[in-house]
Amino acid sequence: MKRTLSLLLLSALSLAAAQKVATPIAIGIAVAQTSNASLFGQEQVIGAKLAEKFLNARGGVGGTPIKLVFQDTSGDEAGAINAFQNLISKDNVVGIVGPTLSQQAFSADPIADRAKVPVIGPSNTAKGIPQIGAYISRVSAPVTAIAPNALKQALKINPKLKKVAVLYAQNDAFSTSETGIFQQTAKDLDLNIATVQKFQTTDNDFTTQVTAVLGENVDLVIISGLANDSGNLIKQLRQLGYKGLIVGGNGLNSSSMFPICGQYCDGVIVAQAYSPTQSSAANQLFAREYKAQYKKDPPQFAAQAYTGVQVFVDALKVLDRKKKIADWDLGELRVALNKQILIGKYKTPLGELSFDKDGDIVQQAFYVAQIKMKDAKNGTFVFLK
Ligand code: ILE
Structure with a gap:
């Protein structure tokens, strides 16, 4: 048996x-x-x-x-x-x-x-x-290859950039990794990080973080998060009066975010690992x-x-x-x-x-694009030189 x-x-x-x-x-x-x-x-x-x-x-x-x-x-x-x-x-x-x-x-x-x-x-x-x-x-x-390109491009658009705010989703492994690279690159480029704000990928209300950012009078905001949270964060930043440049990380690299931040997505700078014109x-x-x-x-x-x-x-x-x-x-x-x-x-x-x-x-090659909104839902990533 x-x-x-x-x-x-x-x-x-x-x-x-x-x-x-x-x-x-x-x-x-x-x-x-x-x-x-x-x-x-x-x-x-x-x-x-x-x-x-x-x-x-x-x-x-x-x-x-x-x-x-x-x-x-x-x-x-x-x-x-x-x-x-x-x-x-x-x-x-x-x-x-x-x-x-x-x-x-x-x-x-x-x-x-x-x-x-x-x-x-x-x-x-x-x-x-x-x-x-x-x-x-x-x-x-990886973030090490991609993220710095977006900051360099922001400086090309506005060489006078000095004071920046950094925000990131602290419950997400990618976001915490990426913000580390963004912060290091900002220092390497002689930018002054005025404030670092944390949020959760599940957050919908960013009043606290936006208020802190507005209090610092920065001319660049750098965001590491996923699509839904970052979309809402950008929208609230703009609605509460932030007028400067915004650099978004890899989590903002999808047109699925457009209906979330709508017209407020306009102008956000996002580095790319792919170009349709390659x-x-x-x-x-x-x-x-x-x-x-x-x-x-x-x-x-x-x-x-x-x-x-x-x-x-x-x-x-x-x-x-x-x-x-x-x-x-x-x-x-x-x-x-x-x-x-x-x-x-x-x-x-x-x-x-x-x-x-x-x-x-x-x-071999990486790129940077800037969001251009046509209306509240539709837009494109315009590749920059
Ligand atoms: N690149 C990020 C990650 O590794 C997101 C992927 C944006 C969709 O988690």
């Missing part, structure tokens, strides 16, 4: 160990499709789906199509952990593009790392993300496809999510030439795929990219 049981157990184990890769090849997308973080997540879903359509139309992986499996992370850690667990153990994906927020990545990524499942972060920009583990990389350039053939194709479908330029979060899927497909293609993906053992493929991702070079809508030894993106 005992013997039969252990034999059964053994064969179950070896079955699990010998699990083949399913076709179409399943790639997990774990982004926020609900909650306030879906303001970013919606753009990521669009970008990922465009990649699936586009890359499958061009033969997928050596003739085998890919299939994206979506698991909604919602906006918190528990949601991201749950999505990752489902993708890893139930959907048997070869790897994961996700999650949306750095705050979620610090909780969910270690689970994939322990399971030896490659993760490509599509939008996590806090310091320390690729260092979570060997299986974690990202196509979203001249590579890969971007021309992506931007054309996106524009044909959505009648506007592709946003950064869509371009990065597209790039995440593309990196998986390009790396899979290399492995497929050695041995057809369907013949791989899933566990072995995940390990080999992670290695391949890290050594590859990719021609993407973000330009040509590769990864450093930690899995952080090595990207």
